[in-house]
Amino acid sequence: MTGRLARAGLAIAAGLMASAGGAQDGTVIASAETSQVPYDAAVFARSPLLQSPKLSPDGQRLLFSTRRDGKLFIVFRSLTDPELKPVLVPEKMDLNWYRWAGNNRILISVSQTVPWFGDEARKSVLMAVDTATMKINFIGHATQGLEGDDLLYVDPSGDWALLSLQETAYDYPAVFKVRFDTGRLSQVQVPIDNIWEWYADNSGVVRIGISYGSQKWTLHYREVEKGKWKKLVSANYDDESSAGLIEALRVISGTDKGYVLAAPRNGKYALHKYDFATQTIGDRVFGLDQYDIDDFDLNADGTPAAVYYTDDRPRVRWFDPAQQALQDDVEKALGSKHGTLVSSSRDGRIKLYHVGASNDPGSYYAFQEATGSMSLLFRINGDLQPGRLSPSSYVNYKSRDGLSIYGNLTLPRGVAPRGLPLIILPHGGPYGIRDVLGYDPEVQFLASRGYAVFQPNYRGSGGYGDAHVKAGEGAIGRQMQDDLDDGMDWLVREGIVDAGRVCVVGSSYGGYAALWAVTRNPERYRCAASFAGVTDWKLMLKYDAKFLSRTGLRRFRNKVQGDESFDLDTVSPFAQVQRLTRPVLVAQGEDDTVVPAKQAKAYVAALKAHGKAHEYASYRDEGHGLDDPANLTDWLRRLEAFLAEHNPA
Numbered sequence: 343m344t345g346r347l348a349r350a351g352l353a354i355a356a357g358l359m360a361s362a363g364g365a366q367d368g369t370v371i372a373s374a375e376t377s378q379v380p381y382d383a384a385v386f387a388r389s390p391l392l393q394s395p396k397l398s399p400d401g402q403r404l405l406f407s408t409r410r411d412g413k414l415f416i417v418f419r420s421l422t423d424p425e426l427k428p429v430l431v432p433e434k435m436d437l438n439w440y441r442w443a444g445n446n447r448i449l450i451s452v453s454q455t456v457p458w459f460g461d462e463a464r465k466s467v468l469m470a471v472d473t474a475t476m477k478i479n480f481i482g483h484a485t486q487g488l489e490g491d492d493l494l495y496v497d498p499s500g501d502w503a504l505l506s507l508q509e510t511a512y513d514y515p516a517v518f519k520v521r522f523d524t525g526r527l528s529q530v531q532v533p534i535d536n537i538w539e540w541y542a543d544n545s546g547v548v549r550i551g552i553s554y555g556s557q558k559w560t561l562h563y564r565e566v567e568k569g570k571w572k573k574l575v576s577a578n579y580d581d582e583s584s585a586g587l588i589e590a591l592r593v594i595s596g597t598d599k600g601y602v603l604a605a606p607r608n609g610k611y612a613l614h615k616y617d618f619a620t621q622t623i624g625d626r627v628f629g630l631d632q633y634d635i636d637d638f639d640l641n642a643d644g645t646p647a648a649v650y651y652t653d654d655r656p657r658v659r660w661f662d663p664a665q666q667a668l669q670d671d672v673e674k675a676l677g678s679k680h681g682t683l684v685s686s687s688r689d690g691r692i693k694l695y696h697v698g699a700s701n702d703p704g705s706y707y708a709f710q711e712a713t714g715s716m717s718l719l720f721r722i723n724g725d726l727q728p729g730r731l732s733p734s735s736y737v738n739y740k741s742r743d744g745l746s747i748y749g750n751l752t753l754p755r756g757v758a759p760r761g762l763p764l765i766i767l768p769h770g771g772p773y774g775i776r777d778v779l780g781y782d783p784e785v786q787f788l789a790s791r792g793y794a795v796f797q798p799n800y801r802g803s804g805g806y807g808d809a810h811v812k813a814g815e816g817a818i819g820r821q822m823q824d825d826l827d828d829g830m831d832w833l834v835r836e837g838i839v840d841a842g843r844v845c846v847v848g849s850s851y852g853g854y855a856a857l858w859a860v861t862r863n864p865e866r867y868r869c870a871a872s873f874a875g876v877t878d879w880k881l882m883l884k885y886d887a888k889f890l891s892r893t894g895l896r897r898f899r900n901k902v903q904g905d906e907s908f909d910l911d912t913v914s915p916f917a918q919v920q921r922l923t924r925p926v927l928v929a930q931g932e933d934d935t936v937v938p939a940k941q942a943k944a945y946v947a948a949l950k951a952h953g954k955a956h957e958y959a960s961y962r963d964e965g966h967g968l969d970d971p972a973n974l975t976d977w978l979r980r981l982e983a984f985l986a987e988h989n990p991a
Contacts, residue, residue: 378756380790381726383982386783387974390722392417394684395706397694398445399498401687403473404694404719405442412970416440416450418473421708421719429471429478436965438466438491444500446473447522451491455935458488459888464935466491468505470522479525485510488889495542498688504530504548506540515540517548534571537562538891544644545595549618554893561591563618565598574621579897590637593618594644601627601646603635609807613638613649628659634805652805654736655779658683665690672709672716679704680780698722700734700752703781731755732789734779739832741801741825745813748806749798749829750777752789753838754991762794763843763991764833766826766859769797770850772818773811773901774804787978788847792991794839800825816904818879819858819913826859827866842868845989847981849873850937850966857915857945860924869988871927871981874937874966877945878917879903879910885938916941919948925955927984929977931964957984 395406398418405418414437415428431437431452438451450469455462467490468481482490487508494504494517501522506515517531517540531540531548541550551562551571561575575588589611593600598619603611612629616622628649629635636656639647648660660666672681676697684706685694691711698704703722709715734752741747753759765788769777777797785795799806800822802814814822826846833839845868846856853875860870876882879902887895903910911917926949930942939960949956959980961973968974985991 381730381787383787383978384971384975385723385725386787387971387978388723388725389971390703391724392706392720392722394440395694395719396440396442397685397687397692397708398442399688400445401689401692403445405440405448407437407440409969409971414969416448416471418448427473427476429476436464436969441496442500443470443496443503443522444498447471447500448473449493449496449503449522455933456488461885461888462935462938463488463889468493470525472523479522481505481520481522481525481527482507483509483527487511487513487515489515494540494548495546497546504542504546514538517542534562536893541591541593543593543595543600544640544642547595549593550591554891556893556896561588563593565619574618579900588616588623591616592638592640594640597644599644601638601640603638605634605808609809611635611808613646628661632806634807636805652776652778655680656682668709668711675716694719698781699728700750700779700781701731701786702726702728703783726786730790731786734785736779739829741821741828743821743824745801745810745825747798747800747825747829749796750779750785751797751833751838752785752795754789754792754794757792759794759838761840762838763792763989764830764839764845765793765795765985765989766830766844766846766856767795767797768800768826768846768848768852768855769803770848770852771804772800772802772822772851772855773814774802776803776805784847784978787982788985791982791985793985794833796829796833798825798829815901816908818854818902819862823855823858823862826855827863830866841866843989845869845871845985847871847985848875850875854915857926857928858913860926861915861918861922862913864923867924869925869927869984871929871984873929873968873977874931874934874942875915875928876937877915877941879914881916881941881944882937883910916945916948919945919952919954922949922952922954925957925984925988927957927959927980929959929961929980931961931966931968933963933965936966 389409392406392408395404403418403420408415408417414431417426417428419426435452435454438453440450443449448471451466453464453466456465465488470479492506494506496503503520505518505520507518508515514533516529516533518527519530520527536553537551538554539552540548543549547567553560558576558578560573562571563574564571588602588604590603600616602614602616604614604623605611606623611634613627613635615624627646633651633653635649635651637650641647646661648658650658679697679699682696684696693709695707696704697707703726705721706719707716708719732752732755734750737751738748769775776799788795802822834841846859848856853872856870856872857875860867883899928942928946930939932939946958964973968977
């Protein structure tokens with residue numbers, strides 16, 4: 343490290359040390375580290391001061407969300423002026439995402455519950471906010487389909503974008519050019535039967551469409567804006583050839599060249615060149631032997647700028663040697679903490695980093711390339727001291743059929759790692775999702791109560807290659823559940839865990855896995871707690887059929903069920919409720935449209951009818967998660983009391 347980068351590295355380290363010692367001096371930290379009193383549940387449930395910050399393209403303004411007095415706001419401010427400009431998220435609407443469009447406009451995606459073919463569903467809509475006038479335009483048609491926020495391209499000026507939209511629920515999506523100042527939409531691509539996904543090149547020309555038939559998908563391509571559409575590549579959904587393993591297509595303006603994430607070599611997705619004219623995967627630009635590449639960015643000239651991947655935690659790899667050297671400097675300066683790039687100015691000269699660890703909610707820092715300095719913007723939860731929390735480690739074990747399973751293990755601070763009570767905490771999804779090393783309030787809450795917490799990335803989890811995901815298809819309630827059992831057995835063999843003191847806790851699919859664990863294997867598990875867990879797979883598929891095409895439903899059913907002769911009732915907690923012999927805690931958001939509340943209510947009614955030991959909590963105005971800190975606090979306290987009774991630490 344020499345010259346400017348050497349000075350930058352020193353400035354980064356000095357900035358981090360100075361800011362770390364500012365609001366939380368060494369005396370306070372030392373005192374906190376000696377305290378044996380765990381934090382109250384409300385401290386873990388507290389809403390972060392600011393969430394998901396994003397830099398404007400010129401790097402001069404910051405965009406973030408915050409919750410105050412039960413209301414959610416999207417806020418922007420200058421990096422040099424503390425004055426806040428808030429935009430209230432409309433009541434009864436949930437926030438999906440937000441982003442900058444140019445330097446003077448904000449795009450916000452929100453969703454709300456609407457009637458849908460005799461049931462309810464979530465419908466998304468796009469809001470465009472002019473930061474100078476604070477004028478808001480809602481984008482779309484009154485009769486449009488459920489997805490109203492599928493942006494294909496946003497012009498660098500922020501004046502217009504391309505939006506894929508169904509004009510009605512009965513149409514295939516078309517592509518519209520939307521002017522944000524007026525909200526006016528003009529169609530630039532008509533719907534084509536069975537094409538559900540559209541892609542634009544880096545100048546805003548629609549060049550790619552993906553159609554989904556009953557047995558296969560097809561890539562449609564055109565060379566120029568008014569050119570004829572050609573069918574390039576088709577592959578069956580279960581095709582494991584190179585054609586069937588392509589994702590994240592990007593075509594470069596004015597050429598037939600582009601880049602894709604493909605897995606032709608070892609089943610791990612890597613960045614490859616792609617020739618759309620000849621339909622061939624070209625040279626591998628960057629890849630890893632053990633992990634998938636998650637995403638990539640291109641420079642304005644169409645050359646690769648960076649790839650993003652996850653091993654134990656999210657990482658970035660730059661193609662510009664100077665940018666990579668800077669990233670290395672940041673990592674070196676942080677020591678045991680993790681520096682994750684979360685946003686950057688368009689020219690890359692100003693960057694926003696999250697700096698934290700598994701036992702530290704962390705802080706956000708702005709890096710200025712011109713001065714080589716990194717300055718603290720804000721802490722996420724200053725009430726939590728890392729010295730009173732428990733670091734997590736990345737672990738690996740083998741399943742009974744030889745599959746390599748990775749996961750995170752968090753051991754309670756200040757307790758010898760022998761014969762500990764265990765909470766298995768499987769993630770939701772389940773497909774393509776995974777847990778990473780990083781701060782998790784539920785994990786830290788449980789560890790602070792004396793439990794070892796284990797988060798296995800069971801088969802079906804994402805990031806470990808196509809084979810790992812496919813191994814989970816048709817494995818719900820079966821091999822996927824075996825992976826949890828095998829992880830427990832490994833921890834017992836290592837002497838870390840007491841085999842007689844294990845419970846399973848989870849949300850969404852993880853909630854299902856918890857309920858099924860105590861139903862299937864009561865000899866292993868003492869109790870289970872589920873938030874928003876699936877209890878009836880047949881009913882779940884029937885519900886999902888309202889929102890998926892016939893092809894989409896068939897693909898999802900194949901993933902869940904596998905062999906069509908397999909009876910999903912044999913792995914559903916509701917249908918097998920008479921087998922339950924262990925206590926369960928069930929909780930649900932009443933407005934959940936992912937796993938509807940009827941799943942929990944029917945299961946609880948069955949528990950009552952069969953005289954099974956259970957507790958139930960229902961949360962008004964909550965969906966597939968708990969956004970209100972008061973409700974999250976209540977859930978954590980209920981969970982703490984339930985575990986203390988049935989699996990005391």
